[in-house]
Amino acid sequence: MKALFKLSLHFIAIFTLTAITQIGGLIYILTLTLTKAYRLSKLSSLGLFLVGYLVFSLLILPIVAPAFGRTPLPLTGNLRPLNYLTCLLNRHYVRPQLKEQMEQIANRMEAKFDGTKTNYLDANFPFFDRFPLLPHLSHNDGKKLDLAFYYLQNNTRTDSAPSFIGYGVYDEPADGELDYPTMCREKGYFQYGLLSAFVPQWNKDDYKLDVERTVELISLLVEHQATGKVFIEPHLKERWHLNQLDKIRFHGCQAVRHDDHIHTQLQ
Ligand SMILES: [Zn+2]
Structure with missing residues (x-):
């Protein structure tokens, strides 16, 4: 039951971040994957999400977006x-x-x-x-x-x-x-x-x-x-x-x- 509740929260977070920022949900999924693989603490996981989001939004998207018109x-x-x-x-x-x-x-x-x-x-x-x-x-x-x-x-x-x-x-x-x-x-x-x-x-x-x-x-x-x-x-x-x-x-x-x-x- 607890696992199902946790899973629902992850889905809500992914949906909300995608709806508001388009790429936020994807960064969230990548962060979750790395957190599991390297057994990161909650604080490290949050830091990883924020750094990943900023790097994508500020540096990568402006370079990649022209390929999408x-x-x-x-x-x-x-x-x-x-x-x-x-x-x-x-x-x-x-x-x-x-x-x-x-x-x-x-x-x-x-x-x-x-x-x-x-x-x-x-x-x-x-x-x-x-x-x-x-x-x-x-x-x-x-x-x-x-x-x-x-x-x-x-x-x-x-x-x-x-x-x-x-x-x-x-x-x-x-x-x-x-x-x-x-x-x-x-x-x-x-x-x-x-x-x-x-x-x-x-x-x-x-x-x-x-x-x-x-x-x-x-x-x-x-x-x-x-x-x-x-x-x-x-x-x-x-x-x-x-x-x-x-x-x-x-x-x-x-x-x-x-x-x-x-x-x-x-x-
Ligand atoms: Zn308008």
Whole structure:
């Protein structure tokens, strides 16, 4: 009975690590094998897992991923992660065309708004099409990328965001605006706005969405010939007078709400 319980815990750990990082489950299995073979202590085993994971994530994956048609997004410069955890979890891989497009756009943003850094959020894993990057089911082919909105703090431009992961602090519909968050919730899509329950909201009042830079970023994405679709919440599309832009679509109630970030994808 105890052995079965232990085995179940190993399976849960492998599944969770694979779902979050893609390669974590594999490193876990390798660690277990070496731990058994060399009768390692729990502490040595944990150390081995951490070192193995870091070596793979930081050194090996960036070299191997191009053979699978993916490349890591930059860690520094005008285009960078909002949170380095995104990269530590291997969630910053895209097709080379998307990297090139986003670097161009981030440089144009910096040229127009001096000093602006464009922050990316979740992209894709390094390997295999149709391997979803949960909870984003569609981020499974290297063509998808989420971008943080730009914000103001005390009416001054900032490179940070109210949510430490970029998701979950929303710019809600005002009275009289299209309200898909309420409509989706009433239809039973409980996941639509679920993230705000897990993401601290204490910074929300210190930040104001920087509409000027955010709309410019959306315009650059839409104008770019490589872009297939852009998702933002319908009330923001209407509020920012972007209704004429066909590439901006509604993502559907089965997704999560997009009044905290922009989703862009290649054709
Ligand atoms: Zn997305």
